Amino acid sequence: MPLDPSFAGRSWPATAPYLVGREKIREFATAIGATDAEYHDPEAARAAGYPDVVAPPTFPVVITMAANRQILADPALGLDYSRVVHGDQKFAYTRPVVAGDALVCVNTVDDITSRGGHDFITTRTEVSTEGGEPVVTVWSKLVQRGEE
């Protein structure tokens, strides 16, 4: 079943704030082998000009992947997760995420298309502080492979 094209162009209300913890950043940095001090040590991070430990560039996906469930888990969209593969991913940063941030996500479906029996959905997530300061914009394109 194709995806419901009426989702294209829609935006959703801001998600509840995600509180970025120092230990979560350390855990994520360790998982990708990023051992540099600014990901782990608040003193080193402050010396490098950050308010607290700083997150690696792809860390925001931890927040946006959960936020995107707002769209993708809606049965009306018609997404069959067992046939989904990740197509594209992009981040545009205003500033890096740091421990202590309380971040909200506003999700939009930029595009829904079908080609060669496959369906494509591109989501855009504007990640900002509770106060409205922009932090990062995240695009994610998922491919729902055609049924065999």
Next chain:
Amino acid sequence: MAEELPTQTFRVTRADLIRYAGASGDFNTIHWSDRIAKNVGLPGVIAHGMYTMALAGRAVSIWAGAPDAVVEYGVRFTRPVPVPDTDEGTEVVVSGVIKEVTDDGLTKIELTATCHGEKVLSLARATIRKR
């Protein structure tokens, strides 16, 4: 005059995928169950695309000198990275070429990430601002 950036090699094992699943919250079964991965037509467990992107992102951060130097970073996932259940796992090799330095001080990099000599990312690009 395209300048080449030093190649970075990352070893990827099953343990790394388990650790990444926990850290990222992405528990998709194809990243830890051979049985389910094979059921959906994969050779076996594959790495999270976002894990491969994170490794290439590490290379970008190393070249840039600081995590906040990265202004934009995007990739397309073209091929899966199979990770066998062995001590050695597999390797992802990331290289980069500086394509352009703009008048306003941005450096545009084109990245190549390979596994067993095959490209696993395409349209892999990062823009960095040197501090």
